[in-house]
Amino acid sequence: MTPLYDFRGVHVRLGPAGQVHALRGIDLRVQPGERVALVGSNGSGKSTLLRTLMGLLPVGGVLHRAPGVRAALVFQRPYLMRSSALHNVAIALWLQGQRWAQARVLALQALERVGLAAYAGRNGRTLSGGQQQRLALARAWAQHPNVWLLDEPTASLDPQARLEVEALIRTFAAPGASPAQEGGGTLIFSSHQLGQVRRLASRVVYLEAGRILADLPVDDFFDPDVLARHSPQARAFVLGETP
Numbered sequence: 001m002t003p004l005y006d007f008r009g010v011h012v013r014l015g016p017a018g019q020v021h022a023l024r025g026i027d028l029r030v031q032p033g034e035r036v037a038l039v040g041s042n043g044s045g046k047s048t049l050l051r052t053l054m055g056l057l058p059v060g061g062v063l064h065r066a067p068g069v070r071a072a073l074v075f076q077r078p079y080l081m082r083s084s085a086l087h088n089v090a091i092a093l094w095l096q097g098q099r100w101a102q103a104r105v106l107a108l109q110a111l112e113r114v115g116l117a118a119y120a121g122r123n124g125r126t127l128s129g130g131q132q133q134r135l136a137l138a139r140a141w142a143q144h145p146n147v148w149l150l151d152e153p154t155a156s157l158d159p160q161a162r163l164e165v166e167a168l169i170r171t172f173a174a175p176g177a178s179p180a181q182e183g184g185g186t187l188i189f190s191s192h193q194l195g196q197v198r199r200l201a202s203r204v205v206y207l208e209a210g211r212i213l214a215d216l217p218v219d220d221f222f223d224p225d226v227l228a229r230h231s232p233q234a235r236a237f238v239l240g241e242t243p
């Protein structure tokens with residue numbers, strides 16, 4: 001199978017003078033249908049890797065992206081305009097060339113999809129954190145991505161809202177969830193919640209200081225003996241994080 005992403009020795013430098021070496025030689029292949037969790041401590045490079053996958057940063061190294069990739073990136077605190085939930089979705093579609101009337105119809109469908117139809121007229125910025133995250137997911141879903149790049153999608157949500165958003169993410173990433181997905185959606189997300197990683201991921205990539213130190217199927221990642229053989233640092237991270 002042709003990978004969606006094939007990164008070899010990818011480097012990213014950030015800051016005005018490129019003084020922050022945020023990614024240091026990333027080798028990563030992602031196949032269609034995978035559900036990849038990016039884990040690691042603050043500043044390890046997870047967000048930078050997601051932005052690199054989205055094509056938002058200048059990079060060094062070899063970076064192949066399959067021609068059919070339609071990626072959507074959703075941030076932890078999504079940017080919402082000070083206008084209705086419906087407008088927040090419709091404008092994104094209009095900017096992509098949809099006629100306004102059609103954009104509004106599709107936006108309403110997307111809000112229905114995430115359970116926010118009743119809030120279509122509400123100012124997006126006055127919605128709760130969980131509702132705002134669902135609105136951001138609706139805006140992305142309306143554009144029919146086949147790759148979901150999610151940066152700590154439930155970081156600031158209470159347990160109930162977190163589970164609701166997780167359920168949505170699961171259905172979005174499922175095979176055939178959108179017309180653009182064909183074989184199945186692909187999910188790449190960062191998270192500090194290891195329970196969520198277990199629930200959503202099929203594979204876990206552990207980053208430290210801009211490097212990948214472990215890249216394992218989820219069951220192996222959470223097996224202390226297997227993980228210790230691959231990366232003592234990753235094992236220490238998991239033990240430190242487990243309540």
Ligand SMILES: Nc1ncnc2c1ncn2[C@@H]1O[C@H](COP(=O)(O)OP(=O)(O)OP(=O)(O)O)[C@@H](O)[C@H]1O
Binds near residue numbers: 014044
């Ligand atoms: N715009 C920027 N300019 C300079 N340095 C940056 C910029 N954005 C991030 N960095 C630095 O790049 C490194 C990687 O940051 P990144 O946000 O990718 O980490 P992260 O793993 O997502 O962290 P967190 O878990 O806190 O979200 C850090 O040292 C960070 O301080």
